[in-house]
Amino acid sequence: MFINFWYAAAESKAVNDTPLHTRMLGQDFVVFRDDHGRLHCLSDICPHRGAALSEGKIKHNAVECPYHGWRFGGDGTCNAIPSLGPDACIPPRAHVDSYPVIERYGLVFVFLGDLDTDYRPGILNIDEYGKDDWRTTMMVLDWPLDYKRSIENMLDSAHIAHVHLPSAQSRKIEDFSAPQIDVESANWGATFTHTYRAPKANVGDFAKDKKLNDRMTMISGFYGPSQAWTSIQPTQDSVIHQYAFETPIDGETTRIYLFTARNFMRGEADDVRFHNRNVYVTEQDRLIVESIRTFQGSSDEDHECVVDADLPILQYRKYLHEWEAHGWRIDQAKSEGARPRVAFAIPSPARRTRTSWVIDAVPLISPMDNEKQAAE
């Protein structure tokens, strides 16, 4: 898991004037709206004695700890300590990490890291969102697996014929052999164009009476460690784009916010049909991805026999290595080994300028420490 990226913490509609607990990157957070409706996300650990702020209340524009009533504003600073009276001199260490927050696509995104604004990555763009000639829907999936397996599955076109073809029945398995994969690399991710010859394609569920492509192109890509997208074109005129914002709850659990945009059958009445199809197909993915046993962490390919069609997966891992070299990878062995005695916080931007933090920053893998990388 990596710090210094944006992660979807919750659906916007779930956040109101009651503190909402959420877990990301193996740590706990409280998300709330203040009296003016502004969103905030803080580390959930009270610096006084460690109670969960998310169990408290919103009062006077701040979140109030349920244990002794200390109050923390949206910037993470403590502004009231009832036991010290109204003229309390607030100790300088009485503050928690506060994280940048953005609402987009009906989700609350939180920047979990300490990078300054100019150096942060963005959020994967959904071009079609809100456009009249597209219909976009969203579903939430909770998968009991490492998010990286799920992202790699989205980038991998070679599994489609074998995992999904019986349900699609629009192509023959041979049509999916030996794709040409073109790579377009960018700062925070890459795009892969997989081209297959598909001269004997049949009509599919969504392709009746439509002109079929004699070459099938599938596009997949990733942005950051946990956002990915795919594009498929069942016919010359119909396009389906999917965007996954995957939030690692911890190293073994992932919440996926999956958006599907389509430029055909755009009526609300067709949503159910697409939803049911998504449920069916994503369940096929979950079952196969959950069965993977050779995943070794940061040196996966030593324990796999990869071939040309796995190029996108290797490219994705190359980026992970680069972000690890920046010192952004969480040392899971160390942080999880310390639980439940020790609590950590994801470092927020304020840690670059403010000193005296009660809760230690989560341990990160040192770029030089290869032994730890292998052990994760």
Ligand code: FES
């Ligand atoms: S533990 Fe939060 S106020 Fe005491």
Ligand SMILES: [Fe+2]
């Ligand atoms: Fe799949």
